[in-house]
Amino acid sequence: MSRTEDAPSAAESISGTPLPSGWAAPAHQPGAFELPHTTFGERAQRTMARPFARQAIAGATDHALELTLERFADVDHEALRDQGRQIRAHAIANLPDYLEQWIGHAEANGTIVHFAADEGEARRIVAGICADEGIARVVKSKSMASEEVSLNSALEGAGIDVVETDLGEFVVQAMGDRPGHVIAPILHRTKDEVHALFSEMAGHDLPNEAEALTAFARAGLRHAFLTADGGITGGNFLVAETGEVLLVTNEGNGRLTSSAPRVHIALVGIEKVIPRRADLAVLLPLLTGHGTGQQITTYVTLTGGPRRADEPDGPEQTHVVLLDAGRSALLGGEFEEALHCIRCGACQNVCPVYRQVGGHAYGWVYGGPIGAVLTPLFRGQAEGGEVAQATTLCGACDDICPVRIPLHDLLRGLRRQRDEEGQTPRGERIAFALWGALWSRPRLYRASTAASRSLLGVLAQADGTVSTRLPGLRRWTSTRDLPLRRLGR
Ligand code: SF4
Structure with missing residues (x-):
């Protein structure tokens, strides 16, 4: 008809x-893509602010993972x-x-x-x-x-x-x-x-x-x-x-x-x-x-x-x-293995970051580990490089991927490439340069760890935890406590 x-x-x-x-x-x-108009943090905050969405994502990914493990048990x-x-x-x-x-x-x-x-x-x-x-x-x-x-x-x-x-x-x-x-x-x-x-x-x-x-x-x-x-x-x-x-x-x-x-x-x-x-x-x-x-x-x-x-x-x-749209450019290069992907979504189900923030936080089509790899590769480091930082490098994605894509090696490569292209924020570059300089020299390493122990003592709170309001690290520390006892004090 x-x-x-x-x-x-x-x-x-x-x-x-x-x-x-x-x-x-x-x-x-x-719906429109959000790259490059918003940051990963802003997008992630939106999902985190919807507790039902977080519950739905966690429940569905848990269920999918269970089914996958059952499927291949025998x-x-x-x-x-x-x-x-x-x-x-x-x-x-x-x-x-x-x-x-x-x-x-x-x-x-x-x-x-x-x-x-x-x-x-x-x-x-x-x-x-x-x-x-x-x-x-x-x-x-x-x-x-x-x-x-x-x-x-x-x-x-x-x-x-x-x-x-x-x-x-x-x-x-x-x-x-x-x-x-x-x-x-x-x-x-x-x-x-x-x-x-x-x-x-x-x-x-x-x-x-x-x-x-x-x-x-x-x-x-x-x-x-x-x-x-x-x-x-x-x-x-x-x-x-x-x-x-x-x-x-x-x-x-x-x-x-x-x-x-x-x-x-x-x-x-x-x-x-x-x-x-x-x-x-x-x-x-x-x-x-x-x-x-x-x-x-x-x-x-x-x-x-x-x-x-x-x-x-x-x-x-x-x-x-x-x-094509960026695929042939990967052939024969460091990131060629990203092309092996069969789009099963399993890496998303196991990713501790994806499970908290969902797919929209990645700003483009693909979320989770494969999104953190494909987005900078297909959109370029300037636009998509930030999402390759949104991983813990725990390796859970490597362990589940049905075609054994070494996702966390690719992610590390993309982080390195982002730095080489000068896309890493200045503050981050300085902090890591300083850290590298300190910890590559034994005397300075020992001095810096002793100094950080003293600093933690100063920041100690009555309940045995460390103050979570460290200057310059407020966003990270506002949701975390460092128990002094585990630090040996
Ligand atoms: S688990 Fe592997 S094949 Fe499946 S979507 Fe992720 S990268 Fe692609």
Whole structure:
């Protein structure tokens, strides 16, 4: 059914075109990135000030981690991680060859392949396809690459109606929010918030139950699927030997998005290429097990081009936009391993910083350890370098990563690079230079530790702790006590 055949209702959709009666979305604008206008501290404070958000993040990440550990309890997890690492390292080391192979097979299948060197080009290509094909409404399944290029704003600016179809992404869109986690976009939201939003959209109070809320969203999303001319997806992997794009979802929206509308457009990072279908036997369990704790997601879709003459359904046209946007610059360099990432989100679940501050504190698309790595790499040190400081370097992310990316080595490298580029604040540079000078000389080291013991004695409080109001360190010490007894006094 085309959109013109569908009788418009009075209700307005997220960007203004008709959706079913009783499904009026609030007029929120798409959420904007905060880099570089705010600091990590300011963004983190906002989440910390919402105790419900912190509880929701802690509860959801704990649960995800438990499921992951259970999932791999009976298998040789370490051997599987070794294989995963080997496949990703091999694919990235030979990326140009595998991409060429993928393009050859994809084009032979009838897929139209585009290359976007940067975010602007990606937006122009997708908007151009929509204009050429007369697409007025697109449905979208979850795609972090589309978040990277702010695709929704660009399409809506061009007058195209965009409807996110992953339930979490749909809530994010309707709230004018940003995803807070790679796998679980509304991890930072509570059911009550979703209930309030959907009741506002419905124009009456809905039952505050998961089934009722999902049924409400489903009714509108079905209509959107049937009235959209275009479907936009990301891609979890590109299989070089077949020219296919792999999509995993639990809601089936990826499969519908890529097959129901007459034009399918996939926006996929170039690093997602893998050599063979057989590699999925290793990478899929690693992705789903670390993402959601599942053996496999409910839907696994391999799309291989437009509908063939003997097929009853599928898109008339398939486009794949290969996104570079900073990726190829990492090849062969110190940070190449960041390209091994399969976006499972497990490092976010274990990160003690992410678990307190959530994804928005990182200011751009990705949060947690992988966000602290990718943000400076893709946005540059001047804009994104600060987030690489937001880690404890505890190594928990290295221990969980299914493809063994040495995240904390990358983070240390990025911190060093930031310093070399002169982006470290002056006060921090002076403090560390002084500290280095003192502690690299035994006599000065001993003198400085003796002096700090005396200072702690001066700052001692009656309850046996040290005053937390140390001048120049007020923000750090205002939430911490140093017990004197443990310091041996
Ligand atoms: S860095 Fe590793 S753990 Fe983190 S999202 Fe990527 S693959 Fe998953």
